[in-house]
Amino acid sequence: MATSDVFKPVEFDVNGRKISGISYGDEQGPLLLCLHGWLDNAASFQPLMPYLSNYHVIAIDWPGHGLSDHRGADAHYHFLDWVYDLMSLFRSQQWQAIDIIGHSMGGMVASAFSAAFPEHVKSLTLIDSIGVLTSDAATTTKQLRKGLLSRLTRDNKAKKYHASLNSAVAARVLVSDLSTDNATLIVKRGIEQTKAGFSWRADIRLRSTSPYRFTLAQAEQLVADISTPVQLLYGSKGMEMVTKGLKCFGPLFKNLQVHELSGGHHLHMEQAEQVAKLINAFIHQQAKQ
Numbered sequence: 274m275a276t277s278d279v280f281k282p283v284e285f286d287v288n289g290r291k292i293s294g295i296s297y298g299d300e301q302g303p304l305l306l307c308l309h310g311w312l313d314n315a316a317s318f319q320p321l322m323p324y325l326s327n328y329h330v331i332a333i334d335w336p337g338h339g340l341s342d343h344r345g346a347d348a349h350y351h352f353l354d355w356v357y358d359l360m361s362l363f364r365s366q367q368w369q370a371i372d373i374i375g376h377s378m379g380g381m382v383a384s385a386f387s388a389a390f391p392e393h394v395k396s397l398t399l400i401d402s403i404g405v406l407t408s409d410a411a412t413t414t415k416q417l418r419k420g421l422l423s424r425l426t427r428d429n430k431a432k433k434y435h436a437s438l439n440s441a442v443a444a445r446v447l448v449s450d451l452s453t454d455n456a457t458l459i460v461k462r463g464i465e466q467t468k469a470g471f472s473w474r475a476d477i478r479l480r481s482t483s484p485y486r487f488t489l490a491q492a493e494q495l496v497a498d499i500s501t502p503v504q505l506l507y508g509s510k511g512m513e514m515v516t517k518g519l520k521c522f523g524p525l526f527k528n529l530q531v532h533e534l535s536g537g538h539h540l541h542m543e544q545a546e547q548v549a550k551l552i553n554a555f556i557h558q559q560a561k562q
Contacts, residue, residue, distance in 0.1 A: 280319060283331060284341075293340035297322040304368065305556075308359070310377025310402075310538075314339030316462040320455070320542045324549030328372075332361070335379075337476035339462050349424060349455035350479050352405070352486070355382040356389070372556050376400040376541060377512075396559045398504045398552050400541050401511040404496055404522040408486040409428035413535065420484025427481045434470030441471050450510065450537035458542075468477055468487055478514045493525055501527045504555045506548055508536040517547040530555065 279537045281296040295315045297557045298305075305328040307318040316339070333419075336339040336352055337356055340409025344350065359382060362368075375383035387394045402504035408416050435441040441464050445456045464471050487495065503526055507515045523529060532551055536543040 280322070285333075285362060285365060287358065287365050288344040290336065290344075291340075292336065292342075292358070292362060294331055295322070295334075297330045298326040298328050299450040300329050302327055302329045302465045303556075304328070304371045305330045305438060306371055306373045308373065308375040308379030309333075309338070310379055312338070312463075312479060313459055314462045316458045317455075317539065318374075319458055319544060320545040321549055324546055325552065327553075334462075336365070337479050339474065343476040344478070349481060350476070351488065352382070352385075352483060356385045359383070359386045360390060363390075368393065370395045372396045372398075373558075374398045374400065374541075374552065375402060375456065377402050379539065380439045384499060384503075385495055387501045387503075388495050390498045391485055394501045396502045396504070396556055397499075400507065400548070401491065401507045401515050401538050403505055403507075403515055403518040405492050406483075406486050407489045407492045409532075410488045413485075416482075416486060417484045420482045424434060424478070424484075427477050431478060432472050432477070433479055434467075434472050435464075436470055438464065438471055441473075449539070451539055451542070455542040489521075493522070496522045497525045497527075500527055502530075504530045504532070504551065506532050506534060506540065506542075506551060508540040509533055509540060510535075510537040512538050 276453040279297060282295045283294045285292045304323060307330060309315060309317045309332065314334045318332040320330070334425050335355060337343050370393055373383045375397065383397055384399070387397050435444065438460065442453060442456050442460045445451060445460050446453055449456065456557060464475050505519070519531065523531070534540050534544050534547060541548045
């Protein structure tokens with residue numbers, strides 16, 4: 274496997290704010306865009322990228338994550354804003370149709386983007402992700418109240434600090450299925466050292482509750498409108514919502530391939546080589562059609 278010095282930093286100016294990322298592979302090859310999950314960052318794709326070296330692989334940090342800029346003081350992080358961020362990135366770089374990999378939240382955003390802008394997506398690989406988060410229509414008002422009040426709480430919450438990098442890594446391991454090595458990759462990109470200690474770069478507003486979610490009927494329509502070939506890779510010990518979502522959303526896809534792999538929610542880090550083999554085969558298969 275290639276060493277870390279082949280990973281190149283990239284930056285994009287999108288709507289006047291910086292979106293940072295990591296580039297790997299053949300810069301003259303086909304573009305392959307990687308979209309990480311909530312509170313992760315582009316480094317979560319580093320174990321996978323060396324196995325996709327025939328492509329020009331770019332993994333971005335979503336706004337408010339990693340090394341990317343935070344949103345303005347009067348803004349928040351609604352699901353639909355992520356879709357707009359992705360659309361804006363495509364337009365700023367004048368990308369046409371490319372292949373996309375989305376993990377967790379990144380997969381949800383990519384799914385919505387694929388439904389709305391199919392002309393921009395050759396193929397979509399979802400990693401432990403399917404459909405989008407939903408709420409019952411009857412809870413609309415409660416969801417709105419809860420979401421708006423959570424913004425007030427988060428805006429006034431004091432920043433937390435860790436005494437060391439190891440302490441921050443241990444805290445991340447404690448609330449995830451990540452190994453220490455994989456957690457270290459994500460934490461190093463997502464933390465900064467100050468006089469007060471080590472603190473997360475991630476915008477605290479990311480933890481706010483969404484004031485609005487799709488109803489199940491809306492989510493089903495969104496999935497049914499995806500014409501892009503889709504591959505789902507999910508872990509045997511991954512998120513329960515993915516196995517439940519597969520039963521609900523799976524039959525609605527026009528073109529879906531499914532593979533269960535040994536591993537957890539971050540199986541692209543745990544089983545990087547196996548995941549890459551499936552991605553390479555899937556993209557190659559779609560290119561021949």
